[in-house]
Each structure stands twice: as C-alpha cells, then as structure tokens.
Amino acid sequence: MSYKIKQIAALLELEYQGDGHHLLEKVANRETAGGDALVFVESGDPGELESLAAGCIIAPRDIAPAKKNVIFSPQPKLDFARASTYLYPRPVGHGMRHPTALASMNAEIEEDVELGPFTVVEAGAKIGKGCILHAGVVIGGGCRLGRECIFYPGVVLYPGAQIGDRVILHAGVVIGGDGFGYVSDGQRQLKFPQIGSVVLEDDVEVGCNTTIDRGSLGTTRICAGAKIDNLVQIAHNVEIGKNVVVASQTGISGSTIIEDDAVIGGQVGFGDHARVQKGAVIGSKAGVLPGKIVRSGNVYWGVPVRPLREYKRLNAYFGKLPEMKAEIDTLKKEVACLKNALRKEKP
C-alpha cells in the first residue's frame, strides 16, 4: 500500500515538514532506504541525518534535518510501527478456497475465509470472518476461530481449541496437544487424563514451532494481546496474562500463572504452580522454582531467580572467590603468627 507523507502524518496525528505529496511505498532501515521508504531515527545529529536517502524520516523535532521530509514524533520507533500498519495492512481472507482444501460439511466457515492447499477443517469447527489458513493447516473438530486470524503453513489445532480474533499462529505451531502428566503405578507410567481445553484470546501472536498444551482437566489460557516467540513450551493449565511477552525457548510448567504485562526473556524455565505478578520482568535463562511467587515491580535474573541488583551483586562476589580464598589464607597465616608471638611473650 502506498501513502503520501501528509496522509501518514494525518493518520498518526503528527506534524511534518517537507513535501507532503511525496509517496511512501515501504518502511526500511537507514542503510537500505530509498526515496520510497520511511525510516525512523531516535537520536543523532541533524547534519548527519541530512544525507539519508530515505523518502521520509520519523524523528524527534530537535534532531530533524532541515532539508528532509520529516514526520515529527516524540517516540519515533512506536510511530514507525504504527505507520507500518498502514503501509503493510494486515491481510484478510477474501474467500479463496484452494480446490485441495478439505472442509467438513459439518464445519461452519464464513464465506470470506481463505483456505490454502491441503488444509483440513474437521467437523464441528467454526471459522470466523476473514481468517486465512495457509497450506497444510489442520483445524481439529469443534475448534472455534474468531475473525481475521492468520495461521501459517503447518499449524495444528487439536480438537476443541478456542481462538479469538486476529490471532496469528506461525508455521509449525501446535495448540492443544496433550499435557505431560502421568501417574506411576510402581510398574509403569499411566497417563493422567488430558481432556481440558485451551483458549487463545484476541490479538495473541505465537512464533514458529511453539507448543501450547491443553489443560489436563481445566483450561490453558493465553490472554488478549500476549505475544509468544518461537519454540516456546506452554504446559497444561498455564495462564498467560494480557500483553505478556515471552521470548524464545522459554518453558512454562503446568498450572503456572504469568500475570498481565509481565515480560519473560528467552530460555527461562518455570517450575509448576509458580506465579509471576503483574508487570514483573524475568531475564533470559532464569529459573523459577515450583510454587515460587515472583513479585511485581522488579527485574529478576538467575537460577533460582533473584532481584537483578542482588543477582549482579552475588555474581560480582562469585568472580572474587579466588581473591576471597587468598585473603582467608593470608589471615590464617597472620593469626598463626600472632598466636605464636603471644605465646612467646608469655613468660
């Protein structure tokens, strides 16, 4: 989609300088931007920015180069992302059904839904307006999808998954697999029933090859606006709050709750029945013990997690261990000397 600079500025409710009729076709970074591209700059020297080849710059007013087209923004990265949503409008289905797409006669699929080649929609599934299912997507029986969802190739929904509006599932995502629960009878591992449900609310996005299991008896829930990266594992009965961000390869064990707005780094591990309070931030590779409560209002690191300040402090001491040991050894010698000296003094 192309827009004039004045149109983009109006949509963003921002002021601009320069040629408002100049046409923008895409966004780019500073290195590759041509005359049809919008870029953003957060800091720098106006003189230096003058040489940018971009068609338009989103930048704070005080660093705006005088001779360039500039949209003034106090938060350029955010407004650049907002502008991108106009230049790259989210695709919606227009009813294309590939002849190889298989949809059960007992599925309710809105007319404009797009079904790619070799897609499968099983009986009782319900797919809302404007959804796009790319090649090879499998929608199990009784699943519900809201409007304008996009599922990339190879996504699998086990039967009964409940999906909100505008949910994006990237290639290879599996929703609703059996949770990992067994009871040993002393001889072998007996499967604990995994018959619960899984709900992804509106505007959730899930990265490639991530797996989100159904509840065992209850529900696994990913709340509205949560964003999950690639290769993340979310176990049975987990609850992920609104707008939570979970980076790649993190694993969240059964029944753990991550409250709204929390930010979780990559490769973090959560034991079961843990709770992360609203807005807490957990650094990459951290480990949260089963049942642990991670309090709001702080950043946490380490295994097991500690407040970042404490983690850094302990880590600094860890690096000083050899020095500490040397100090102890010196003290031992000195004390021995002192004892000796004292003994000699005594008559």
Add this chain to the structure above:
Amino acid sequence: MSYKIKQIAALLELEYQGDGHHLLEKVANRETAGGDALVFVESGDPGELESLAAGCIIAPRDIAPAKKNVIFSPQPKLDFARASTYLYPRPVGHGMRHPTALASMNAEIEEDVELGPFTVVEAGAKIGKGCILHAGVVIGGGCRLGRECIFYPGVVLYPGAQIGDRVILHAGVVIGGDGFGYVSDGQRQLKFPQIGSVVLEDDVEVGCNTTIDRGSLGTTRICAGAKIDNLVQIAHNVEIGKNVVVASQTGISGSTIIEDDAVIGGQVGFGDHARVQKGAVIGSKAGVLPGKIVRSGNVYWGVPVRPLREYKRLNAYFGKLPEMKAEIDTLKKEVACLKNALRKEKP
C-alpha cells in the same frame, strides 16, 4: 463412554458407597464437575467435600463425605487415571482411509489402519493393526509400526524407523532425522555418515515438535514405556531406558544413556557419552557433563549436576557471599589491630 459407579469400582477392584447405578460420563476437576463427572480427592475435610457437585469421588476412606457417592482408594490420583482409561478408551483405527491418503502399493498396511487426509506411506513401510495416522503424517520407506499407534498431524518418520505397539507421537514430532555429526577437514565441515537406525519400543509417548535422531552408525533407542515431553531433543545413538520420563525442552547429546525409571526435568542438558543410572532423578535446568556418570538413588540439580542436598547447601552459601566477604574484611581489620597492639607492647 459411560459407566455406572459400580462398574467402575469393579473394574478398579475397589469398594464404593452410595448409588452404584449412578452413571458417570466423564472425569473433571473439583471446580467444574457436574453430576455426570468423576473427580478425585487426596486430602481434605469430609464435611467440606460434602458440597462437591461431582457425581462420584475417588477418595481415601477416612475423608469420604458420608452423603456422596465415593469409590474408596488409598491412591486416588492413580485410580482416577485408571478410571479415565475406561471412560476415555484409547481410539483405535477402524479402517477409514481418506481418499487423499497416499499409500505405496509396496507398503503393508493392516486393513483397519486409519489414514487421515494427505498422509503419505512410502514403499516398504509396514503398519500394524489398529494404527491411526492423522492428517499430513509422513511415514518414510521401510518404517515398521506395531499395533494401535496414534500419530497426530504432521508427524514425520524418516525412512527405516522402527516403532512398537501403542506408541503415541504428537503433532510435529520428527523421528529419525540425521544426527549432528561433522568432521572438519580444516576448511569445511564434512558430514559424518548418519545411516543408523532408530527404535521406539512399545507404549512410548512423545510430545509435540520433539525430535529424535537416528543413530549415526548404530541405533537410537527409546525403550518401552518411556514418556518424552514437547520440544525435547534426542541425539544420535542415545538410549532411553524403560519408563523413563523426560520433561520439556531437555536435550540429550550423542551416545548418552539414561537407564530405566530415571526421571529427567525440563531444560536439562546432557553432554555426550554420559550415563544416568537406573532411577536417578535430575532436576530441571541441570547440566550433565560429557562422560559423567550420574548414580542411582539420588536427586541431582545444578550445572554441573550435584546431589540435591549439596546443591542446596552450596546455593545457600552462594547467597551468603556478601556476608562472608564482610566477615573477611572485619577480620583483616581486627588482625591488623592485633598486630599493631602487639607491636606496641614490645619494648
């Protein structure tokens, strides 16, 4: 499937109280159970349990509420899992073949095998009675499947994989990929041959998007009853013993052996040629060095793994590092004072 309480009790060989003719249709948790549901309770107050809406409770006799239908069990969770296997009988194939399923004329497929849409069975493969292959499953040439296996959508078996009876592979599982082995010739990485085999014995269950590589020259083996969670990596020539449990995102490097009944947490990493002895338990996020032997009869944590008691002890000391450093500093001052004092005393 529905059962009368007296039928379930008889199948479990347990005694019950209440209305034996009451019909149970499902299992549930305490929060959502209705009159058709079976729940289990391990502890609690009989008076309080009286208010449960469930149709029947599996509970120890001493906490059984007097006015409810109760099946008496000393191990309610286990008997609840056992009851579930009756209420939710394992699906078996009844010969449905989707018209889009592709099976080589040179594959031997038992009559009752169920082939979902867009499944592929290559030449020389052999599929036993009652197996169910869901949509998009690919069975490579020469693979062998026992009876009543269930493969969820998108499972891929590389050629030659050997699968036992009642094996469950969840969506996106890949069995028999090439191991990760290269030899550098000083210029580039040359592929070491990855031509070995991979065997999954009876009753193995593997979680979504987990990958199990074939042996390089030998065999990768997952023994009977082992349960593997989502997103686990099992490398070439690994051996996983009977009834071993491996939680999500754990990675096991080449030629490592996990003996029977071991329990492995999530995000654990194993170097190559390590060995975990029978029944050992390894906590989440632990790291096992190459060649390390982890002994039976203990629980291990940490990187590198240590017995849990030692790990906890060291971790406690780690938290006291600042205090220890302060103590050393105090000692240094005191010793300096003492030296000084002694020096002064000397005439």
Add this chain to the structure above:
Amino acid sequence: MSYKIKQIAALLELEYQGDGHHLLEKVANRETAGGDALVFVESGDPGELESLAAGCIIAPRDIAPAKKNVIFSPQPKLDFARASTYLYPRPVGHGMRHPTALASMNAEIEEDVELGPFTVVEAGAKIGKGCILHAGVVIGGGCRLGRECIFYPGVVLYPGAQIGDRVILHAGVVIGGDGFGYVSDGQRQLKFPQIGSVVLEDDVEVGCNTTIDRGSLGTTRICAGAKIDNLVQIAHNVEIGKNVVVASQTGISGSTIIEDDAVIGGQVGFGDHARVQKGAVIGSKAGVLPGKIVRSGNVYWGVPVRPLREYKRLNAYFGKLPEMKAEIDTLKKEVACLKNALRKEKP
C-alpha cells in the same frame, strides 16, 4: 553404491594393504560391521583389530592389523567421512513430480527438480537444478533455491527466502518467520515491521524443527557451510559466519553476529547485538549477555560466559564455599581469643 577397496583408496588418495578387489557396500561401526562394510579405527592394538569382521578398516599405518584389508590414514575419522560420500552419494532430483504436487505456473522450476506429494511452490519462486522437495514442503512466493537442495517433509519457507546450493533442511524447519519485535504503546504490544529477508548460503544444513526468522528491516544471514542442529532458534538480523557449528536448542537473539568457524554448544543463549569472534568456542548451556563481544582464540563456558580456565577455577572455588565459611568462622574465634588474651595481658 558399491566400490572396490582399491577404488575407494584411490578416491581418497591413500595407500592400502590386502585385497583391493574386495567390494564395499556400506559403512558401519565395529560392532555391526560385516564383510561388505568399511569401518574406521583411530587407536587400538593391531592384534585385537585382527578379529574385526569388517571388510576393510581405515586406520593409521602403525596399528594396522597384518591380515586385514586396511586403508592407511593419518586421520581415519575424516577419511571415513570422505569415503562415505562415495558409498552414499548425495541424492539429486531426477524430475519426479508427484501428481499431487502443486506448483504455481508463475514459479520457475528446473526440469529435474523432484516434488514430493502435497508439496506447494508459490508464485515467483525459483528452484534450481536437482533439488528434492519431500512431502508437504511449502515454498513461499518469490523464494529462490540454488541447485541440489534437499528439503525434508514439512519444511516451510516463508515468502522471499533466499537459499544457496546444496542446502539441506530437515523435517519441520521453518525459514523466514516473523522476528519477535514489538513496541509497547503503553496499552498493548504493537508489532514492529518484520519485512526483511533471510539468506542461507551454499552447503548450509539445518536440523529438524529449527526456526530461522527473517530480518525485521535488514537481513538474517547464514553463511556458507554453517551447520545448525535441531530445535535451534535464530532471530531476526542474526548473522552466522562460514562453517560455524551450532548445536541443538541454542537460541540466538536479534542482530547477534557469530563470526566464521565459531563452534557453539547446545542450549546456549545469546542476548541481542552480541558478537562471537572468529573461531571462538562456546560450551553448552552458556549465556552471552546482550552486546557482549566474545574474543577469538579461546573456549568459553558459563552464565555469563567466561574463559573456560576461569570458569573451572571459579567453579572449583564454588564447591569449596562451605570450607571457606568454616575457615572464616575458625578465624573469628581465634581472633576473639587473641583479643581476649591481649586484653588480659594489659595491666
């Protein structure tokens, strides 16, 4: 493919002893090798090796058993890998197109390309000579593949991915998914544009279910000869140098650069904008902080990474913490005694 021993020896430019006309059909390990198999031995006793059942041994001259067929090699494992490339020649496409394969009329596909069942090649894609796409592979619009690539079942290329010659992608690999980038507007996470490109150069091999995201505005690049294991995560704008080796379950955050010939263990985590210099080696489970530069010429371990020698040293001290604490306590007592003694002495 079968070869005479003298042929293999000639191809490897190595000398041999024994029956040069003996036919080799395969490679094997010492335990399972029969008369048609080639094995390699790096060390051992010639007398003991005499009992090997293998048809031919690649071994250093000084341990060659006198009565066996032996190809002499100073680096047997490497020459064994080289020999394997003759006995197991890399498959190339011969133009088989499964009738269910879907290729856009606007895709350019060389005649000898092999398309498996249920493959999808979208408009504008270009596939070079001799490529093999196994069942269910999806090639997005505008992708470019060089010659003789092999994509195993279920591989997904998002639109626009650029792939070199002889690239091997194992089952479930996803190339070009959206990077994980959001900007919070205080209320919700807004998607940062993920419209960049992804390039895999010649001879790259990628393990099962690994995910490599496209650049956000720039390019994600995997350079020639790099080898990536299963379940690895490579984020937007990452650059992986030539011949780099990355083991399983490692995660590399946005814009991080791994220079040529580096070796990265399993389950390593990289923060964003880090840099690993040429040839550095990073041990499994290590953690590299955002922005960190890891220098050439060393092996690194730990979280955060330290040179291996330092890591080992600190770890040894860590194990001695209880002892250190005890020493401090003893010193405290002794110093108290000394103080006491000194006080008493004073008149």
